[in-house]
Amino acid sequence: MKALTWQANKRVDVVDVPDPRIEQPTDVVIRITSTAICGSDLHLYDVLGPFLSKGDVLGHEPMGIVEEVGPAVRSLSVGDRVVIPFVIACGDCYMCRLGLTTQCETTQNREHGTGASLYGYTELYGSVPGGQAERLRVPMADFNALRVGSELPDDRYLFLSDILPTAWQGVQYANVPEGGTLGVIGLGPVGQFASRIGTHLGYQVVAVDPVPERRAMAERHGIDTFDLSDDAAAWLREATDGRGPDAVVDAVGMEAHGNTVAGVAQSAVGLLPDPVAKKxxxxxxxxxxxxxxxxxxxxxxxxxxxxxxxxxxxxxxxPFMNLFDKQIAIRMGQCNVHAWRDDILPLVEDPADPLGTEDLVTHRVGLEEAPRMYDLFRDKEDGCIKVVLTP
Structure with missing residues (x-):
């Protein structure tokens, strides 16, 4: 089959790789119909290469049709349409029963001191082949494949794999008081959904991003936006009676604009020999x-x-002194996708599409164009906000 693979720092290619097969009785194999490029894939492209091997299949936002079913699978059949969460979890361990599927004790990567295995996301998280491919093996499929309807387009469901639950968890963790104000830093895909979720839940939402096209998309959904500048914090305070938002979601992460020194250091480390870079x-x-x-x-x-x-x-x-002085609470972590699916699915299937799932994708191309789209998405060119690949 064809798959998008990591080859070297800042280089990915679509090549032929072996077809996945049933390896455990609880597996299924799906034919992928849509798979997205995530902002966190760019960390692999630019920064985390030392933890990848040449030929690793990338991607963790897939959905598709079940083609093969292991003998122990109970809830799925050939022909079912499914969305695959980026987290691989058992559903039965102590952590999974707490709803913390990213800490699953069955797939936890204890050798590296990291959490549950993830599709297409380095040796730190299991070196599991990812979903930017024509097919995908899904372990423990009864828990890890969400069966969905057949009437609505892929875009209604695809983002249940990662960015929509990630945004939902981000807003839930923000603990905004009823009728309060939510600030959102970054209007990439997660920031777009976090803003819309905040509006849906009745909050005033104010958001910051340097890219005009991203601000324009958010404004279509009733979000107040501001360009990223030295005045961004002041603007956020002015928009909230001088106090600042009740809560802020950082939807950007480790490769934010600014801090050129850190950016150069990240790129330089990625070019070092793997043992040195890992250390x-x-x-x-x-x-x-x-x-x-x-x-x-x-x-x-x-x-x-x-x-x-x-x-x-x-x-x-x-800055712990400032955090302590301001009495700021901080929540964080990989998204426990499985814990939020039941809350989000009715909104995804609502005919009114209240979260705007059909107003996010800006570029839809074949799998063979994935290498070009990695560069386009990273560089925020051509109004690129969300890329979906169709194998």
């Missing part, structure tokens, strides 16, 4: 923190900052 990334690695710092600066005293963007630095400087 540096796991001992003195730093992130570009401008989005997080803006969130800390802008949120009101006693408010909450919810980190939905991925961070990977282990030596990041954090």
């Amino acid at each position: 540096l990334l796991t001992t003195v690695g730093v992130d570009r923190l401008s989005a997080m710092m803006l969130a800390f600066d802008a949120v009101r005293r006693g408010g909450t900052v919810s980190l939905s963007g991925v961070y990977a630095g282990v030596a990041d400087p954090v």
